[in-house]
Amino acid sequence: MSVVELGRFLDDLADASGKAILPFFRAQFGLDDKARGGAPFDPVTEADRAAEVVLRKMIGQTFPGHGILGEEFGSERTDAECVWVLDPIDGTRAFIGGLPTWGTLIGLTRNGVPVRGLMHQPYLGERFTGDGKNARLRGPAGERTLLTRRCADLGQAILATTDPRLFAAGEEAERFRTLEGQVRMSRYGADCYAYCMLAAGQIDLVVEAGLKPYDIVALIPIIEGAGGRVTAWDGGSAAGGGRVVAAGDPRLHAAALKVLNP
CATH class of the missing domain: 3.40.190.80 (D-Maltodextrin-Binding Protein; domain 2)
Structure with missing residues (x-):
C-alpha cells in the first residue's frame, strides 16, 4: 500500500469509528467500570467498544498479517512487523461528561517504532495526522500544517x-x-x-x-x-x-x- 493509500485508509478508519461513536455522545449509554480490587474508577462505554470493533474488523480485512493492540479487546499478533495501536476513545471521562476533549487514537508501528498517527475528534470535525516528518490538521477552518511553538524557557x-x-x-x-x-x-x-x-x-x-x-x-x-x-x-x-x-x-x-x- 502506498503512502497515499495508507492515508486514505486512515481516513476510512476515522470516518467509520466516528460514525460508531457519535450516536452515544451527549446521550444515554451503558457504562462499566474496568477497575478491580478497589482500584480507581476506570470507565468504559458502549461507544468505546463499538468503535474498536469497527476498527479491528477493517484492519483485519485490509491487513490480515498486521498486529493489533487495542484498549478494549487486547492484542493480536503483536510480534508482527506492523502493529496498529488503538484507543477508540481517549478521554472517556470527558466523553461521559459531554466535554469534547476526547478523541480516537489510531497509531501504526513498524518494528516497534511509531510511524503514523491520527487523532480524530468527530464531534468537532477535527483530524490531526502525522508521520514523524510532517503533521497536518484538517477541520472546519480548512487544512494546515502543524508546527510547534518555539519556547526554550x-x-x-x-x-x-x-x-x-x-x-x-x-x-x-x-x-x-x-x-x-x-x-x-x-x-x-x-x-x-x-x-x-x-x-x-x-x-x-x-x-x-x-x-x-x-x-x-x-x-x-x-x-x-x-x-x-x-x-x-x-x-x-x-x-x-x-x-x-x-x-x-x-x-x-x-x-x-x-x-x-x-
Whole structure:
C-alpha cells in the first residue's frame, strides 16, 4: 500500500469509528467500570467498544498479517512487523461528561517504532495526522500544517497534564510539582487533545505518568512531525507508555528532563 493509500485508509478508519461513536455522545449509554480490587474508577462505554470493533474488523480485512493492540479487546499478533495501536476513545471521562476533549487514537508501528498517527475528534470535525516528518490538521477552518511553538524557557511555558493525581505519591509526584512550579501556567483534563494542541503550537509541554501504549503511540508521529519531541522521563522511547514528557521545543524538552530526571 502506498503512502497515499495508507492515508486514505486512515481516513476510512476515522470516518467509520466516528460514525460508531457519535450516536452515544451527549446521550444515554451503558457504562462499566474496568477497575478491580478497589482500584480507581476506570470507565468504559458502549461507544468505546463499538468503535474498536469497527476498527479491528477493517484492519483485519485490509491487513490480515498486521498486529493489533487495542484498549478494549487486547492484542493480536503483536510480534508482527506492523502493529496498529488503538484507543477508540481517549478521554472517556470527558466523553461521559459531554466535554469534547476526547478523541480516537489510531497509531501504526513498524518494528516497534511509531510511524503514523491520527487523532480524530468527530464531534468537532477535527483530524490531526502525522508521520514523524510532517503533521497536518484538517477541520472546519480548512487544512494546515502543524508546527510547534518555539519556547526554550520553562518560565514562559504552558504545561498540561490530564490529572495531577496520575503521579504516584512520593518522588514522582514531587518531581511533577517542582516542574509545575517553574512554568507560567498549567492546565488539566485535556487528555489526547493537549498533545494535539502542543503540535498546533498552543501548548508547550505535556507531562504524564501511568500511560499505556495506546494512550501515546498515535500522538508521537503527530508531535514529532510538527517539530516537537516526545520521550519517557529518562529520555528513552515513549512508545511503551509509562512516564511521558512531550515538548514543542527541544530546548524546553531538555530543561524539563533535568527536573523530572535529575
